[in-house]
Every structure is written in structure tokens, then in C-alpha cells.
Amino acid sequence: MNAPRPLPFVRLLPVLALAAAGLARAEFASPPPGEYIYQGGNGALRVKPNGHFDITTIGANAHTCALDGNVARGTAKLDDSSCVVNFTVDGGTVKVGSNGADQCRDSCGARATFEGTYTRPAPACTDKAVAASRQGFKRRYDARDYAAALTTLAPVLSECDKTLDWISKGWMRNDLALTQYKLGDRAACLQTLAPLAESAGKSDEKIQEEYPPADAEIYLPVVRATRTNLKLCRG
Structure with missing residues (x-):
């Protein structure tokens, strides 16, 4: 049986070129304004x-x-x-x-x-845009236009996941879940709160043990709101 012939060197050139390009991309560069x-x-x-x-x-x-x-x-x-x-x-x-x-x-x-x-951030995810969306949500929610409130805030949570801080996400999840409850969609409410359910199942004391003091202080109000809303949505 004939031994397999080695691949021509020319076939390796694209790989080497790509590697070189990757190195070039990793070089330091000043960020655009x-x-x-x-x-x-x-x-x-x-x-x-x-x-x-x-x-x-x-x-x-x-x-x-x-x-x-x-x-x-x-x-x-x-x-x-x-x-x-x-x-x-x-x-x-x-x-x-x-x-x-x-x-x-x-x-x-x-x-x-x-x-x-x-x-x-995407245009809808800048601090100013997020603040405007939350204000718009509150106006619609207070006016009991729950469907409009939901469509105002839901895209922010889904599109801005990488640039929202964890406490803002927690409050948004609670706002959306309560709106879904008002719309009679308990399943959606529970799904929205699912990422917070584990924390909500713990006592205040346990949260204080697991988080540094300042973090526990700002997270506990989110946890308590989640407990309340989970009870509502579980019926």
C-alpha cells in the first residue's frame, strides 16, 4: 500500500494568514469616541x-x-x-x-x-434610553394600559442583557412579572421570575450570609418583591 502523500504546503497558507490576521486584531488600539x-x-x-x-x-x-x-x-x-x-x-x-x-x-x-x-450599547440600551423606557412603562402601568406597558419594557430586558446591571434586571423582572399577572398570564409571570426564584426561596438571613453587606442591602428589596410576586402568580 502506498504511503499517503503529505499535503502541499500551499494549503497551509490560508491558515497561517488567518492566524496572522488574528494577531493583528489583538494589537492595542485607541477606542473610537x-x-x-x-x-x-x-x-x-x-x-x-x-x-x-x-x-x-x-x-x-x-x-x-x-x-x-x-x-x-x-x-x-x-x-x-x-x-x-x-x-x-x-x-x-x-x-x-x-x-x-x-x-x-x-x-x-x-x-x-x-x-x-x-x-x-445599542441605542435602546444607553442609560438615557433605558431610563426613558422605564418612565414610559410606569406611565402606561399607572394608567392600567398593561399591554402597552409590557411592550414598552420587555424589549429592554431582552435586548440589553449584557449592559444592564443585576439589580436593574431584578427590578425589571418584577415589573414585567406583575404586569403579566395583571394581564392574566401567570405562566409568563413565573417564567419571568424564574432567574430570581432561588434567591426568593432563601431567608433574608441567608441572603445576608451569602452576599457582602452592601450587596445584600440593595438586593434584599428585589428578593422580597420577588417573593410577593411569585405568590401572586402561583395563585
Whole structure:
């Protein structure tokens, strides 16, 4: 039996070219001007046309990061420190990292970080747009136009999942679930609350044990509302 012939080298060229292109895409680059939302909705990166940027994030137990500087060719050295912040642009996202210098921690509390992925929000998912949708929902709900209220808020929860913070999501789920209950759709109400049901089944004391103090304080009202609405929808 003849031994199999090796593949011609030319067939490997496209693979090598793709790999090289991937490396090129991973190079540092200055983000286009605009606002980007930190992963989980827990902060923002704002970039001005002149290259000035500022970052604010929030981590566990309300610890925060706050820093600013000027970015050029994808890097920025923070004033009077050895910390270098770097930016990698990939479509509508910006990955922010650092050179690992100890002084990079000076901008953050113990449980917060500015490193991670920032996403340019869809037009309907900017802070201003989300606030307008929630206000529109409340007007329609208070007017007992529950069908219109539902169609006002439901798209925000589904389309803005990556850029909404966890507490906002919790309140939106409760608002939508109660609206679905008012419309007589108990199954939809229970489905909307399903991601919160496990927490709702725990005592306040258990929530306080599992979460840092500041997080438990802002999460417990969401949990209590969920318990009430689950009872309504279970009938």
C-alpha cells in the first residue's frame, strides 16, 4: 500500500494568514469616541474625540474604581505612576487591561477592578434610553394600559442583557412579572421570575450570609418583591 502523500504546503497558507490576521486584531488600539458599558452593567468607559478617557466601575460590596487619562495608540500611562492601561478594540467592544503594576490598584477599592470588557450599547440600551423606557412603562402601568406597558419594557430586558446591571434586571423582572399577572398570564409571570426564584426561596438571613453587606442591602428589596410576586402568580 502506498504511503499517503503529505499535503502541499500551499494549503497551509490560508491558515497561517488567518492566524496572522488574528494577531493583528489583538494589537492595542485607541477606542473610537463614545461611551462603553462595563461587563455586567457595572460601570462605563467614556472616550472623547481628543483621546481623553475616564473609567468608573463598581465591584462587590460597593467598592469602586475611578481613573482617567489620555490614550494614544492604544495605551495610556496614568499620571505620576508606573501604571499603563491598554486598550484592545474588537468591533463594538473594548478590552481594557494593564501592565500589572501595583500602582494600577491605587485607582480601585479592594473588590473592584477596571480591567475587562466594555461594550458599546445599542441605542435602546444607553442609560438615557433605558431610563426613558422605564418612565414610559410606569406611565402606561399607572394608567392600567398593561399591554402597552409590557411592550414598552420587555424589549429592554431582552435586548440589553449584557449592559444592564443585576439589580436593574431584578427590578425589571418584577415589573414585567406583575404586569403579566395583571394581564392574566401567570405562566409568563413565573417564567419571568424564574432567574430570581432561588434567591426568593432563601431567608433574608441567608441572603445576608451569602452576599457582602452592601450587596445584600440593595438586593434584599428585589428578593422580597420577588417573593410577593411569585405568590401572586402561583395563585
